Amino acid sequence: MSQAKPFECRWGILATGWIATVFSKDLVLDPTTRGVTDVVHTIAAAASSNSVSRARTFLSDVGAAGATAYGSYAELVADGNVDVIYVATPHSHHFEHCLLALQAGKNVVCEKPFTVNAAQLKILVQMAREKKVFMMEAVWTRFFPISVEVRRLINSGEIGEVRRVTAEMNQAQDPDVKYKDGMHRMVNPDLAGGTLLDLGIYSLTWVYQCLYHTLSASEKASSAPSVIGTISRFELTGVDAENVVVSTFPKSIGIATSSIRIATDPDDSGRPAIRISGTKGEIQVAHPAYRPEKLTIIKLGGGVEEKAFPIPAGHGMFWEADGAARALRDGKLECETMPLDESILIMEAMDKVRYDNGFLYPKAIEKTDH
Ligand SMILES: NC(=O)c1ccc[n+]([C@@H]2O[C@H](COP(=O)([O-])OP(=O)(O)OC[C@H]3O[C@@H](n4cnc5c(N)ncnc54)[C@H](OP(=O)(O)O)[C@@H]3O)[C@@H](O)[C@H]2O)c1
The missing domain is CATH 3.40.50.720 (NAD(P)-binding Rossmann-like Domain)
Known part of the structure; x- marks a missing residue:
């Protein structure tokens, strides 16, 4: 056939x-x-x-x-x-x-x-x-087989009820040297620079894909998180260099952090960037949060299992492209792996932290007129 x-x-x-x-x-x-x-x-x-x-x-x-x-x-x-x-x-x-x-x-x-x-x-x-x-x-991270597996493990109850996720996306970029003219898009306010929008999106992705995306539709309807956060500044341009975002859901808490000054995995030895803590154990996902390849399941009282998810030839962006293509093929208007309402929720969390901390971009790029 x-x-x-x-x-x-x-x-x-x-x-x-x-x-x-x-x-x-x-x-x-x-x-x-x-x-x-x-x-x-x-x-x-x-x-x-x-x-x-x-x-x-x-x-x-x-x-x-x-x-x-x-x-x-x-x-x-x-x-x-x-x-x-x-x-x-x-x-x-x-x-x-x-x-x-x-x-x-x-x-x-x-x-x-x-x-x-x-x-x-x-x-x-x-x-x-x-x-x-x-x-x-x-x-792209959401479409990785490792993300699919983590969501499956959570839904199957492998580590009990998940009560907390901590997720880090830190890179020691030495910004005072690397970005000393303040023009690079990472630190340039005119290009919406700053750590939260650029790297924080990944730690937030882990929090939201574990604690929100895994909920049923009816649970989601009553589970919008309350969000607080804090930032420290990159003095030269005033964008954020570090941030902490705490999202409180009805039955769980997510703590997402990111920085362009410090490292999650200083010696590049595969230290955990994400810890998904449940009542019966924990899943750790190795750094980097945006392109992870290894997870460890640690059961309460003992039992450790490591799983590797090596990325085949290429960078790993093809999985999101495949997801979009399938949605288009099937006539869908959004992709269930990254729904639009969830993008809005995460954007609202970033807004809340920025606005609470008086971190606004120039009017020309915060604008909504069109
Ligand atoms: N998913 C990921 O892993 C990942 C990684 C890095 C970046 N990103 C995202 O991708 C976006 C681009 O990042 P990048 O690192 O590719 O940036 P980049 O290397 O600076 O490229 C941006 C491109 O946008 C075009 N452009 C149009 N208007 C521009 C303007 N006013 N200033 C600068 N460039 C302008 C330019 O190409 P032309 O003028 O030739 O059109 C430029 O080459 C960002 O939103 C970033 O967050 C995602």
């Missing part, structure tokens, strides 16, 4: 920077190298904000030289051969560029964090729903 042809997902890459390159190189890998036979990806086109030659060089670098190169994002979103736009500009510009794609009636996968604030995201979600197009935040 002949096998059904895989669904082909045709991507338009909006921006030509670092993560656009990594994602696109993953897209062009043969999916069978990760055991996937039901979807395939092609890069139909890519656009640079202002240089068609940069788009052309980008396409050739990522192994898609035959795709169409554009020197503006407006041309890309108008391309009828593109099924879905992958937005990979700095977060300060996600709102504007997602809007551009949605207004053109395109499906959208947008890099993390979705927007600068929840008000912007709600506008995008409303527009996507009105236009009946698919939209998803590209939180």
